[in-house]
Amino acid sequence: MSEKRVLTRGTVVIDVDACKGCDLCIDACPPGVLTMTSHELNARGYAFPILSPGCTGCRICAQICPDFVFQVYKYDEPIELVVNE
Amino acid sequence: MSEKRVLTRGTVVIDVDACKGCDLCIDACPPGVLTMTSHELNARGYAFPILSPGCTGCRICAQICPDFVFQVYKYDEPIELVVNE
Amino acid sequence: MSMRLLEGSEAIAEAMVGAGCRFFAGYPMTPFTEVLEHMARLLPEAGGVCMNAESELEAIGMAWGAAATGTPAATGSTGQGLSLMQESLAEITLARLPLVVLNMARAQGDYFQATRGGGHGDYRHIVLAPADVAEAVGLVRYAFELTFRWRNPVLVFGDYYLAHTATSVDITEVEAGERDVSWALNGSSGGTGSAKLVSPLGAFKRKNQAGYNLADHYASCAAATTEMTAGVKPIVEAEHTDGAEVVVVAFGTPGRYVRAAVRSLRADGVPVGYVRPVTLYPFPGEAVARACADARAVAVYENNQGQMIDDVRLSVLGRAPVHFIGGLSLDSSGFGIAPDLDVAVLRARIEEVFAR
């Protein structure tokens, strides 16, 4: 397992329980930093997205999500986040 | 009053009582040989066309008449008819 | 009071505009066309809008839209055109909108359609059936009052005679009562967190609850219908019913022929009475029953195969036999001239009832 530092310009807040697990955000996210949970389900019984470091704050997930799940933030200064791979 | 001889190639049979006096045939007849009665009315109360010599048998009156009033004949040989003017 | 000679169609149009109607939509069909033409002339002068809708479906839709804004609105047609409007007429009722609807009918075959509602589901329209032009003027005004009071469509059931008979009538404008239109749309409640909704599926926004609850909404509409049915005063015209051995029931224009026949029989000493429901819904069942209280037989004349007779039987409930003396009567044009509408013919039919 190695550590990686990822430059991250933005982040999202996810209303997990509103998600219906359609995966549209996953495919749409340009840096591919959204992935679906594989076991965990929300209150409605759906998998939902989780965010890895590297979000650019591009808003595309918020634009495409049919369930209005996302709020998008831009960090005032880009930050670096550490991941174990 | 003078006599005139008019070359006449065709003639029409008019179902006078079917006529509704619309005058369409009058305007349409190329040689202008159809005219409306001015006093006489048919059984329905309409003026109707009368034929002066000079019909060419062109069928236009039959084509335009909304009341299917005309039958058109062509003389096998053109004839001359006499009119007093 | 200023009397003018107006054909029924014109008088009805004048009465509508006088009652505050400011939106009308219709599609031509004899004898409704005549009303439409007068509305097209009158409404723009009165600051209203008359739409020559492209079909009856569109006419009722336009009227629905205008009604939703609280604008006093009306539409109508001739029976057949109303058939096309039934889906909307049913649902406008569920949307709880005021709307006056004219049926300038051909004969009287649309009684069931009018009083039972030809559409789907449980709804009722108030139905008013004038017998002459002057009464039509009064009832049209009353229709606007009722429709706003109950937020329920009101149908005025006319016919060819009504449209085409010219009469000296007074169509002076009357003061309309206060009309509560707080429910109506104009856009202004948007963004307040409680924007209005006018819908046949629900009466208010269910914030944060997805979708409609039809069970609740239909139950509340049903309650409103019940209240309305109980609240609208039934109206009849009755004459010579005291001690009448036979009472004849008729509505609309035929009522006038029946009345004339009854008068003529009474003049000859025949103990016959006459009652004419003016409100067809709510049906004046008690008044009809009262009028028939002394009768050993009841006769119903309708210019159809027998429709109102159900309501008469439901009123009399077996206390006297109810005979049908009507029947469809039309001239060959089908527009609504009824050869049977003849005082002598009616006298004879009534006499037959006595003979039974």
Next chain:
Amino acid sequence: MSMRLLEGSEAIAEAMVGAGCRFFAGYPMTPFTEVLEHMARLLPEAGGVCMNAESELEAIGMAWGAAATGTPAATGSTGQGLSLMQESLAEITLARLPLVVLNMARAQGDYFQATRGGGHGDYRHIVLAPADVAEAVGLVRYAFELTFRWRNPVLVFGDYYLAHTATSVDITEVEAGERDVSWALNGSSGGTGSAKLVSPLGAFKRKNQAGYNLADHYASCAAATTEMTAGVKPIVEAEHTDGAEVVVVAFGTPGRYVRAAVRSLRADGVPVGYVRPVTLYPFPGEAVARACADARAVAVYENNQGQMIDDVRLSVLGRAPVHFIGGLSLDSSGFGIAPDLDVAVLRARIEEVFAR
């Protein structure tokens, strides 16, 4: 006999095709959609045509066209869609065409529309109301027989339960009787001097007489309706009516709940009976009256605000009070699940009638 587990919608479709139906047109609306889907699957295999019409107006028009060729045809919808079809339904009757029409209704609010005809004018449809899938299969077959016999549309009045209940049924094809289609169009009578006409305005060409004579035509249609009304055998199901102090009347699926409640009360010794009209038009008035002959009170359950109760009152004609124990009952979806349809609820309501 071969039993299959079929949902009502599928069984009805199979029964139609088995009865010879070769043309169907419809527009989706729950729970009619289900029937349409099955017809779309079955008809092509049977050499017939199923049209996914672009709207209900077009569906009824297509069915009209096919019916005019003598092809056994059907269409339908759910109440609301039938509202849109009312103009055509009225006039198809005047054109004297056979046509089977399904109303896969939501609840029972369309009783008036079905039995009085929601359209204009004087016309009637034969109305059959099955209470379960097996009965539906039988009545659908019977509907085709009746519609050709009387050249009059026949309406089959179903509901959500009927569409969605799966049952073991036998849908073996039955031999249809001879059907006279000499009136039907196929083009071949053209140029003979007496080409056929199928029209709501007249039944035959009036050679050399311009235009239609509506008075004559409507009179002959009215005569046909009268004959049909007298000729169609009214059908009821009745149980425990002998000596019953209270008789409960219900139609369609609710009839089965009422029957269960009545049986359960009888098991407890309560003298209650049950009668279910199967033909809603002609209404089995005499049979209902007979079933109620001993009753000191009659109760009517309908899943609506009270419509068939008029016909029950017209049958009983005051000989016993007629109480309404129904009411609109729907779940929030509005599709037709009725919370009140519960044997315990119905038992309690019937017991209340005894207590009055």
Next chain:
Amino acid sequence: MTEHEGRNVVPTDRPPEQPATLVRDFTPDLIDVGTHHLCPGCGEPVAMRAALEAVAELGVVQRTIGVFGIGCYTAFSNNLDVEVLQALHGRAPSLATGVKRAKPAAFVFTVQGDGDMVNEGLQEVIHTAARGENVTCIMLNNGVFGETGGHMTATTVIGQRTKNTLEGRNAEDHGHPILLANMLAGIDGSAYVARGAVNNAHNVALTKQMITAAFESQIAGRGFSFVEVLTMCPTGWFIDTTEAPEYLADNLAAVHQIGVLKDVARADA
């Protein structure tokens, strides 16, 4: 020669005495009625005749079913010697669809007016066209509801006189006309679309050719075919019968232009 109102005129109450040949029997043989009730100068009977002549000439008389809408032309539905199915106002294309699907061997055409087809029944004709239904629809377009007294329809051209627009239709108040033939030509599913007129003998002949071509298209199974025919309605236009042909040319035909708009048979060739 004979005398008539003091003038010397040709007798027209009997066939000529001199040797002569009947040009053609102009009594339309599939129209039963001698005297119909349409107004003087109406264009609709002329169009009806053209359609029925085409039926006769194409030899489909014994498999023809005509489906009629509701308008003044309805007067003919009762008086033709071909089978007729009378539809309601606006609904003929759906009935025609039902007929054709149930009896594919039948030759099926509708006769409708502009009020019937472009007002009440616009949706039905468009859907029928898009479905590529193998029927022919004929629209008699006079820009008015003739039957109810001459009101504006959805095809009334800007400037046209109607009962609602005695000063002429204007777009501001009354909206714009729909050019149905053009719309239908733009739809996949239509095979032949044309617009004719009956305001003069030349156009009558042209219209008959169009109707014939549309019918042939159906016979060849190419899909939906459509002929619009501009017809005079002096009554609804509130003008003299003699002015009507020119009024048609100057107003209706200036917008609803005469011609063949689509012919897939030719496009293929």
Next chain:
Amino acid sequence: MTEHEGRNVVPTDRPPEQPATLVRDFTPDLIDVGTHHLCPGCGEPVAMRAALEAVAELGVVQRTIGVFGIGCYTAFSNNLDVEVLQALHGRAPSLATGVKRAKPAAFVFTVQGDGDMVNEGLQEVIHTAARGENVTCIMLNNGVFGETGGHMTATTVIGQRTKNTLEGRNAEDHGHPILLANMLAGIDGSAYVARGAVNNAHNVALTKQMITAAFESQIAGRGFSFVEVLTMCPTGWFIDTTEAPEYLADNLAAVHQIGVLKDVARADA
């Protein structure tokens, strides 16, 4: 960072702790309901949001009346913070006409589906356009009746999967699609006509521009405006949610092409 299913992920249950700015409040503020009932991956909510954002941004919230048809989108008619008039299936344009004529100051738009507008209500929208009615109609086009289970509509493109056409629509059996926007663009009376889609973020943004332009056209009183929005319906297309955006592009948008079809404001300029 936080742990999730054994992975190191960014916490998304709360606003970031580091200094950051909300890009925009993406909770559509005129949509009341948090959790609607439409299917996973449905495109309709995305289109709804675009329309309501446009209403808010144009400052017409307090004079807006939205008129809704019947389809899956009807779920929203009950949950918006603008006034709503719920119409029947197909009838919204006529209701919108009545509203606009009665209250000319109101800002009026309809929301309808392809089933609602091109099947049941085709006639109404065409007449409304021809009338030049100063309202905006928005059509959510997924080529199916989503609500009733995914059947073919009059816009379903050749080859498209629907419940009736699991092998794909074919013209022979099922007729041809109607390209409504193109048809409306061809009508005098329409001022602005465009077709967008919501299958990717770019198209979502484009669609919102189109809706904004249509609304501006109404505000300027130019007449009828129309925006068609192609939306995903994975349920009715019987495909996975993730396949739907591309399916839309390859099928629906290949026929119903995205773009501005008419803009009289630009034509004038």
Next chain:
Amino acid sequence: MERELLLTGIGGQGVQLAARVIATAAIAEGRSVQMFGSYGGMMRGGNTDATIVVSDARVEAPPTVGHAWSAIVMHDQFAPPILAKLIPGSIVVVNTDVCSSKPDPARTTVVEVAANEIADGIGNRLAASMVLTGAYAAATGLVSLDALAEGISASLPSYRQKTVDVNVAALRAGFETAPRDLAAAWPAEVRA
């Protein structure tokens, strides 16, 4: 009290105009009026009838009546059913130029007017109906000559206003030819 007047003629004779003029005049004199016209199809020369009821109170008679107090017969063709409705003591004005059938003199007072001839004299055959109307007014007093004269302009559409004068002249001519108050419509107490 109600007074019925039936008019009959054939299309184009001006029956409906005459009815309208009489109705308008009666209203101007404070009467209640009801008028129902019917046309037998749209062919020229077809039946055209009108029923007028004038009353000093609200009119109660139906649109078409079973019996009538008076009639104006402009043409024979459709007259018989009209004449059959006349009550004893009734009065009828007949256009002798086109009518030959005579009503029963025992029940009905007949006023004969050569209306076409008189109208021709005035220069417009189409004004014959006004001649008969004038004669009717003279003989019955149902409405006054002045009220009728006023009523003409109100009853004609704008594009026919140029015919007002000739119509008024015809009215007066008709009034002059007929005997005064042959059958008085109103008893003294309800005179206008």
Next chain:
Amino acid sequence: MERELLLTGIGGQGVQLAARVIATAAIAEGRSVQMFGSYGGMMRGGNTDATIVVSDARVEAPPTVGHAWSAIVMHDQFAPPILAKLIPGSIVVVNTDVCSSKPDPARTTVVEVAANEIADGIGNRLAASMVLTGAYAAATGLVSLDALAEGISASLPSYRQKTVDVNVAALRAGFETAPRDLAAAWPAEVRA
């Protein structure tokens, strides 16, 4: 004689499939059957119920019944109204892996089956409903195991035929776990 069976669970558990398999099997054994399923909206995890009535004659019970002889409970959430309908002498099969609520043992014989666990063992959690169905058949004899096994393929749409084997295996496993004829559905004279 009629035997009622109520099934309850949440969306996705296979309640409707189980109902269909049982109904199909009963028909194959010559019974009359009626089955009505209801779904509580279209959300995942929503209510899903089914009512089956099996009879040796034509079924007369309404689509939903007021009392029932048996039940299969796949999930607790919507079980209470179902359990309340059980008559004395009834029998209920419960998925103990997700259900805790216990029916009244005085009225009802309870068969507890760890259906999820057993299904997991077979390799498909989604087959749990078949495990319960097998157990129900064992305990009641309403339908035979063989008829059920046959019914599975007939009840699955074509695109799900590949799951036939695992479902049949689950059915047999359930049948094995439960006691035989705990409450016999049919008296001897109506046995299939």
